Amino acid sequence: MRKRKRHTAGWALFFLAPSAVPLLLFTAVPMVSSLWVSLHRWNLISPMEWVGLDNYTHLLSDPGTRDVFLHTLAYCAGYLPLVFAGGLGLALLLNQRMPGRAFFRAAYFLPVVTSWVVVALVWKWLLNPTSGLVNSLLGALGAPQPGWWTDPAWALPAVILASAWKDLGFVMVIMLAGLQAIPQDVVEAARTDGADAWQRFWRVTLPLLSPSTFFVVVISLINGFQVFDQVYVMTGGGPSGASQVVVGQIYDLTFRYGRAGEASALSWILFAVILVITALQVRGQRRWVHHA
Amino acid sequence: MRSTIVRVVGVAAGAAVMLAPFLWTVVTSITPDGSLAGGPTLIVEDPTLAAYRELLDALPMWRIAFNSFWIAAASTLFQLVTGSMAAYGFARLAFRGKGLVFGLYLATLMVPMQVLVVPLFIEMKTLNLQDTYLSLLAPSIASAFGVFLLRQAVESVPRELDEAATIDGAGHLRVFTTIVLPLIRPTLATVAVFAFMGSWNSFLWPLVVIRSPELMTLPLGLSTLQGQFTTDWAVVMAGSVFSVLPIAVVYLLAQRHIIAGIAHTGIK
Numbered sequence: 001m002r003k004r005k006r007h008t009a010g011w012a013l014f015f016l017a018p019s020a021v022p023l024l025l026f027t028a029v030p031m032v033s034s035l036w037v038s039l040h041r042w043n044l045i046s047p048m049e050w051v052g053l054d055n056y057t058h059l060l061s062d063p064g065t066r067d068v069f070l071h072t073l074a075y076c077a078g079y080l081p082l083v084f085a086g087g088l089g090l091a092l093l094l095n096q097r098m099p100g101r102a103f104f105r106a107a108y109f110l111p112v113v114t115s116w117v118v119v120a121l122v123w124k125w126l127l128n129p130t131s132g133l134v135n136s137l138l139g140a141l142g143a144p145q146p147g148w149w150t151d152p153a154w155a156l157p158a159v160i161l162a163s164a165w166k167d168l169g170f171v172m173v174i175m176l177a178g179l180q181a182i183p184q185d186v187v188e189a190a191r192t193d194g195a196d197a198w199q200r201f202w203r204v205t206l207p208l209l210s211p212s213t214f215f216v217v218v219i220s221l222i223n224g225f226q227v228f229d230q231v232y233v234m235t236g237g238g239p240s241g242a243s244q245v246v247v248g249q250i251y252d253l254t255f256r257y258g259r260a261g262e263a264s265a266l267s268w269i270l271f272a273v274i275l276v277i278t279a280l281q282v283r284g285q286r287r288w289v290h291h292a
Numbered sequence: 293m294r295s296t297i298v299r300v301v302g303v304a305a306g307a308a309v310m311l312a313p314f315l316w317t318v319v320t321s322i323t324p325d326g327s328l329a330g331g332p333t334l335i336v337e338d339p340t341l342a343a344y345r346e347l348l349d350a351l352p353m354w355r356i357a358f359n360s361f362w363i364a365a366a367s368t369l370f371q372l373v374t375g376s377m378a379a380y381g382f383a384r385l386a387f388r389g390k391g392l393v394f395g396l397y398l399a400t401l402m403v404p405m406q407v408l409v410v411p412l413f414i415e416m417k418t419l420n421l422q423d424t425y426l427s428l429l430a431p432s433i434a435s436a437f438g439v440f441l442l443r444q445a446v447e448s449v450p451r452e453l454d455e456a457a458t459i460d461g462a463g464h465l466r467v468f469t470t471i472v473l474p475l476i477r478p479t480l481a482t483v484a485v486f487a488f489m490g491s492w493n494s495f496l497w498p499l500v501v502i503r504s505p506e507l508m509t510l511p512l513g514l515s516t517l518q519g520q521f522t523t524d525w526a527v528v529m530a531g532s533v534f535s536v537l538p539i540a541v542v543y544l545l546a547q548r549h550i551i552a553g554i555a556h557t558g559i560k
Binding site for chain 2: 008009011012014015016018019020022023025026027028029030031033034037044090093094096098099100103104105106107108109110111112113114115116117118121122123125126128133165168169170173174176177222226228229232233246247250251254255260263264267268270271274275
């Protein structure tokens, strides 16, 4: 028996080490050292100087921190409804038999496999204030032409538009899978009971879709709070900081201003915020998520 | 019938919105210098490949595309091997501290790259690995997300199957490779899709750790094409076409599996 136990321990080591070692080296160690760095003042070059919790207290009282969190929140608030309503709408349309369905599904999904940097560059060009396609079309319609990423008021909406365009297909696929998991007899029963299409959608389909909705909202908010690539490429956080988000600030603090300690502290604040938001959603799901 | 037509028209209009930016990218990339400022024209008077030549002069694009491909392929392979092995360990082996170890795996799942990026950069600098392929690959050798998905898949494999094989004298390695792995193929495909896309699209980490143009991946290389003050949009769009084309081909070939793989995670 004892020999067998030791035997199993050997096998456990064999099967787990290939993942445990890299996770330890490239996730756990940096995680701990990030906490350590966050308690210091450090420009990546000269020796670290212990400052205790100063980085945290400074960040929490700094209006700049509030601004980058507000911008990130505004991004989520604009992005999530767009991508959710659009993705759900498309999924509902594509869930029925129609000519060219496979083609449309593929077309909507193409931006999902395109990298953020390409999407950001293409949209930066589409939203070019003077010679971009979007403003040319708006001009032809006689509509006002915003300055998009050159205008502090429009920089964040420009990023939101590009992001929603990219992720629409992802949400569509998740919702489509959710729709296909809904038992048809339930929908049929509602129809027999005299529920019209509108009632069937609100009373039957949407509640039964709630696990997929939950998944999309949780994932979108986690990704939304970590938004960086498209902001970095499209606006660089500008004009004059109008679209700076939390991760952009972490990057700039470290590599532009040489304040690695503060950057690490900010990354932990962000992590805490994401954890709290996700935990609240997981707790709140009992109220509205129906598991079939 | 009428409602079907309305629906098709709606969906087609949406698809046009999704595809127009790609079309516009191609059009811009073959528009001669100077005619871009005049606003959009769908039919290019005298198309030119000048922007592509300029692109290839500015950056070692073939090398960069190759980097993106092999790094993505390697990290996918690594994550499949390390992930499925760990999944087997957690699902089928009884050892002390298993719950704790699995909890630690899950904890790493929740830490965002942003928290790790500064210390990871310092770690690479200390190990003298900064600006190398190894540093690019290191954080994606194993993924707790993959382990998590694969463990669920291994647990759904009936234990009677491995017990029967064990009675026939098969050891853990045999059970793992000949029984478990073939049965968890759909989940392996899902993990592969996520791993490949994750690496292919990764930007923050390469941006931090890579400086040499010949070590860059496509997203990083492309981002350097933007000028500080002026941007040659024809060249940037040529670069975009250059980097979308290969992944679009892969996508079109494996479309069904990719979409099924993504959908698979949403249901669970």
